[in-house]
Amino acid sequence: MQYTISETSMGNRPNVSLPNPIILATLKEEGMRNLISRHYDLLVESKIKDLFPENEQSLAMAKKHSADFFIQICGGPKYFNESRGAPRMVARHMPFKITPSARVVWLEMFAKAIEETNLSEEEKKSFWDYVDIFSIWMINTPEPIN
Numbered sequence: 353m354q355y356t357i358s359e360t361s362m363g364n365r366p367n368v369s370l371p372n373p374i375i376l377a378t379l380k381e382e383g384m385r386n387l388i389s390r391h392y393d394l395l396v397e398s399k400i401k402d403l404f405p406e407n408e409q410s411l412a413m414a415k416k417h418s419a420d421f422f423i424q425i426c427g428g429p430k431y432f433n434e435s436r437g438a439p440r441m442v443a444r445h446m447p448f449k450i451t452p453s454a455r456v457v458w459l460e461m462f463a464k465a466i467e468e469t470n471l472s473e474e475e476k477k478s479f480w481d482y483v484d485i486f487s488i489w490m491i492n493t494p495e496p497i498n
């Protein structure tokens with residue numbers, strides 16, 4: 353699949369469509385947890401690794417919270433709300449400096465992880481469109497001037 357990253361500037365809040373619930377039917381909860389685990393394993397080796405937990409235990413918790421969220425927004429059980437409360441994603445990302453280029457790296461790692469799944473092309477596209485657009489909301493820091 354062609355993983356196109358939408359161009360953006362800080363402060364954009366484009367409309368987001370949730371991923372197709374068929375994604376969860378195909379992956380099952382275990383497959384979704386594997387996808388998110390792979391994403392995080394790639395992130396902690398990436399150019400933005402400093403944003404993410406260093407120790408195994410914190411990394412495992414981060415994977416759990418993130419997978420809980422993605423299962424929930426794909427129409428599954430409300431695991432995230434149960435363990436973390438309302439998603440409030442923008443607010444939860446505020447403590448981290450997320451620049452436009454950090455978003456690009458985050459998405460590149462996701463593209464790799466999505467491509468390794470058994471999702472159909474249409475399912476991959478639905479998942480991708482969601483993270484491509486919603487990730488724009490998480491940008492909270494301008495690119496540093498070198």
Ligand code: HEM
Nearest residue numbers: 403404414417418421436444448450454455458486487490
């Ligand atoms: C724009 C790129 C993004 C970056 C650089 C980023 C980075 C981070 C960081 C550093 C954390 C805290 C460590 C952790 O618990 O993983 C985090 C948490 C989280 N992120 Fe992101 N994130 C991005 C976009 C997104 C998007 C688009 C979503 C949802 C579609 C998302 C969902 C989550 C969730 C569910 C958590 C756990 C929140 C919690 O339970 O406290 N992130 N993210």
